[in-house]
Amino acid sequence: MTTINVGLLGLGTVGSGVAKIMLEDANLLTQKLGYDIRLAKVCVRNLNSTRNFSPPAELLTQDANDIIGQPNIPLVIELMGGLEPARTLVLKALDAGQHVVTANKALLAIHGREIFQKAAETGRAVKFEAAVAGAIPVIRVLKEALTANRIQSVFGILNGTTNHILTRMTQDKMTFQAALGEAQEHGYAEADPTNDVEGFDAAHKLLILTALAYGVQPQLADIHVEGVTQLEPADIAAAAEFGYVIKLLATSALDPKSGLLEIRLHPTMLPANSLMAGVNGVMNAVAIRGHACGDIFLSGAGAGMMPTASAVMGDVIEASRDLQPAASPKVPALGWQNLQSWSVKPQDETQMAYFLRFTVIDKPGVLSAISGVLGRHDISLAQVIQKGHDKERGGVTLIILTHEAKEKNLLTSLREADELDCLTAPTRLIRVENRL
Numbered sequence: 176m177t178t179i180n181v182g183l184l185g186l187g188t189v190g191s192g193v194a195k196i197m198l199e200d201a202n203l204l205t206q207k208l209g210y211d212i213r214l215a216k217v218c219v220r221n222l223n224s225t226r227n228f229s230p231p232a233e234l235l236t237q238d239a240n241d242i243i244g245q246p247n248i249p250l251v252i253e254l255m256g257g258l259e260p261a262r263t264l265v266l267k268a269l270d271a272g273q274h275v276v277t278a279n280k281a282l283l284a285i286h287g288r289e290i291f292q293k294a295a296e297t298g299r300a301v302k303f304e305a306a307v308a309g310a311i312p313v314i315r316v317l318k319e320a321l322t323a324n325r326i327q328s329v330f331g332i333l334n335g336t337t338n339h340i341l342t343r344m345t346q347d348k349m350t351f352q353a354a355l356g357e358a359q360e361h362g363y364a365e366a367d368p369t370n371d372v373e374g375f376d377a378a379h380k381l382l383i384l385t386a387l388a389y390g391v392q393p394q395l396a397d398i399h400v401e402g403v404t405q406l407e408p409a410d411i412a413a414a415a416e417f418g419y420v421i422k423l424l425a426t427s428a429l430d431p432k433s434g435l436l437e438i439r440l441h442p443t444m445l446p447a448n449s450l451m452a453g454v455n456g457v458m459n460a461v462a463i464r465g466h467a468c469g470d471i472f473l474s475g476a477g478a479g480m481m482p483t484a485s486a487v488m489g490d491v492i493e494a495s496r497d498l499q500p501a502a503s504p505k506v507p508a509l510g511w512q513n514l515q516s517w518s519v520k521p522q523d524e525t526q527m528a529y530f531l532r533f534t535v536i537d538k539p540g541v542l543s544a545i546s547g548v549l550g551r552h553d554i555s556l557a558q559v560i561q562k563g564h565d566k567e568r569g570g571v572t573l574i575i576l577t578h579e580a581k582e583k584n585l586l587t588s589l590r591e592a593d594e595l596d597c598l599t600a601p602t603r604l605i606r607v608e609n610r611l
């Protein structure tokens with residue numbers, strides 16, 4: 176029987192899950208595949224670290240060269256994380272003729288073009304199902320099942336940590352800080368949560384989905400990224416009154432009028448009865464609209480040892496099939512080397528409805544002053560609610576839901592409104608997505 180040797184770089188959360196499946200479920204895999212996939216070597220930084228799962232000590236090494244370029248190891252799994260040495264090792268593996276499976280979204284979002292160019296040159300595969308939305312097979316769906324579609328939009332909840340925090344803020348009326356503290360206690364958030372709560376992790380995944388959906392790969396700096404740190408329970412409560420739920424939503428949508436791409440990540444109000452609004456806790460979800468397939472909604476575990484290992488193993492199995500003698504060669508990965516030219520719609524030109532929460536002094540004429548400023552900039556009001564005194568912010572709360580308006584006009588009007596002497600605190604703005 177054929178045996179495919181696999182080398183694993185990294186034995187942390189995900190690497191441990193992968194090693195556990197490969198060693199504990201080896202017989203099952205052989206039964207299903209008709210050949211063996213064998214964990215040949217595992218590279219770690221520290222041989223003595225405490226681990227979720229420990230393979231036999233003789234499999235461990237601290238020298239990546241025991242895996243990279245080894246002729247008896249045709250397949251390398253990169254689960255170290257970070258940009259270096261992961262980038263160098265992946266490029267070296269491809270140069271040496273090894274296929275690569277990775278879960279490293281930061282690596283692909285930042286160095287994807289270079290890595291996929293190398294894969295094309297060497298005729299090797301780079302597979303990355305686990306890099307976006309954990310166990311959900313969204314990469315395979317976009318790359319294969321929906322190939323015949325012109326993708327019109329991809330929306331996603333792509334970060335379980337922030338979704339958990341927002342769920343607690345929504346369902347249990349917690350503050351952001353309290354919900355974050357609790358998530359850290361339960362291991363849903365890291366000690367330094369910046370990457371998650373400021374939106375960078377989800378933005379990396381958004382860039383990967385955008386490349387798959389449209390063949391274009393903007394840089395992080397080209398897109399609007401806004402995390403959840405500024406959200407207050409009052410925003411969430413007010414959104415609920417209008418029939419909305421706030422989620423950290425990734426958007427990659429083709430504007431049919433301008434032909435430009437809207438790529439952005441920010442807290443977004445979604446209709447409470449939409450499928451996306453019902454995705455709670457650490458779960459992730461992706462909604463795809465294609466011209467032929469219509470609407471597709473995928474949801475599942477977005478991270479964690481075994482869910483992510485499941486996605487990694489799917490890639491390992493797919494790559495191992497290509498290594499069978501009878502397999503016909505496949506086009507490597509995704510053809511990112513042929514990325515088209517692209518244009519991202521400037522955030523200023525975005526046209527959405529907006530939720531605005533003003534804190535104002537309690538006297539006649541305030542509403543007409545604010546609506547006058549908005550009206551002068553072409554912002555029309557859909558709904559207005561005036562609330563009682565806001566002790567924390569020292570004033571009366573005035574909530575306005577606008578009709579669709581151009582973001583540039585909206586921001587200009589808010590700057591002008593800030594000059595009014597009736598405002599007692601900065602105005603809160605949350606964008607509203609009605610397409611879900």
Ligand SMILES: NC(=O)c1ccc[n+]([C@@H]2O[C@H](COP(=O)([O-])OP(=O)(O)OC[C@H]3O[C@@H](n4cnc5c(N)ncnc54)[C@H](OP(=O)(O)O)[C@@H]3O)[C@@H](O)[C@H]2O)c1
Pocket residue numbers: 184185186187188189190218219220221222224237253254255256257260278279280281305306309477478479480483
């Ligand atoms: N955690 C998740 O749920 C999840 C979900 C989706 C995708 N991912 C992605 O999967 C990747 C791995 O994440 P993780 O959470 O498993 O990371 P992790 O727990 O921090 O594990 C990283 C592993 O890589 C090893 N390592 C790091 N630098 C090394 C170096 N220079 N030389 C040798 N070994 C090195 C570490 O060795 P030691 O153990 O000896 O320190 C550790 O075993 C990341 O790209 C992450 O973004 C993670």
